[in-house]
Amino acid sequence: MNCHEFHQNTESWLRGETPDHHWKHHMEQCQSCAQMYNEIMYSMEPTHPQDEMLTRKILAATSRKPCESIELKDDALLTPFEKKLQDYHLFTCANCRNLMAVSDQLKQDLPLLAEHRVPESLTNKLLAIYKINRYSLAHIWRSLWMRPRFSLEFSYVLALVFWIGISLTPDHIFTAPPILKNGRSTLQNIKEITKNQWNGTLNSVKHTWDKQVQQAKTLSQKAVAKSEAMRRNSSQFTARLKKSSKNQTPDRTDQSSQKTKQPKETSNGSKH
């Protein structure tokens, strides 16, 4: 083997297609070829730092979906390295180039959607807000009711208050007299009960008073009758005395004095 053959077939030897002993024999005899071989072997070890951009370029060029290997970004968000990578990709990919163009155009066009033409009636309503009562209950209620949680919580509180109200109601209202069973309201029933009780009290007082008056009348009538009887008795007694004194004898006077000593029963049964 000469030096020309050695240089031309180095690659096939490195791929393992040519046997080793020819090469080794020539390198032992030729110093220049041995030096070239050593230089090749040393260059397989990395002596310079790896170029990331170069790596990415190679990957982007050789991968099946280059658009997915790179994330298109705004210029302001890119580092210088990413900017170069993106520019390289956009140079090679028409789809991404179109996409970036549309994206850049959107930056100018989207602000056109910022404002909408408002009907004059709405403007008048908005201006009238200055004049309306800021604490309008109807409006506050409406805006609160629109909040989903508020309507649920309000319904819950209402149910709770109703339940507590029923639980605390006194029993006598539900075991009330038949007057309540007619379906009238509790307040009306209470008013009627109170009225009836008052009338009942008045009636009983009146009855008591009448009774006492009647009793007093009866007693006074009795007293009058009694006094009348006493007066009659005394007049009869006086009349007898007068009569007896006119027809008076000594015997008769003793008899009359005995008679006067004995108690006489009057017509009403009382003894003097």
Next chain:
Amino acid sequence: MTSDEALIQKCKRGDHTAWEELVRMYQGRVFAMALQYLHNPDDASEITQDVFLKVYQQLKSFNGEYFTAWILFITRNKAIDRLRWRKQRSETQPISNEEPEFIDSRPDPAQEWETREKQGLLYRALKKMAPAKRDLLMLKEIQGLKFKEIAAMLGLPLGTVKSRSNQARLELARAVIEINPDYAQTKVVGK
């Protein structure tokens, strides 16, 4: 003090003219945002009224710097509440399929017609998107809020908002390309 802050200070003092100016300045944006959530002009009108009533009631206690973000935050919350209420009642509100009439101050009828076409196309593409991504697009790209404001509003980290906003715009771009592949070629003279 910015013009918005001066206007708000006047409103706090009870200046009716300032309130009118404030209403006319923001009613379009509030109505547009409510409509983009609810797709029903009647509901959007009610939400707009509720938003301005709440703003009027709480204006005296407002001492922040970001009035636009605040009013849009209220709009968003009220619209979402209405959507939940609707869903809870299982009401099928008549969703308007008509494309809304956006404000356009261009005098040229041809340009106005082109703009309306484009706005209609964007509106249809937005309807196809997922609610979370549409939300982000509405706040960032349409209403022009800052990332910081959006992050505070949605309760998300700043980095997440930035990356999701970008993804949302790309998704919208795909939806637009589906409807009209030549979208990027047609241009509208911007505001």
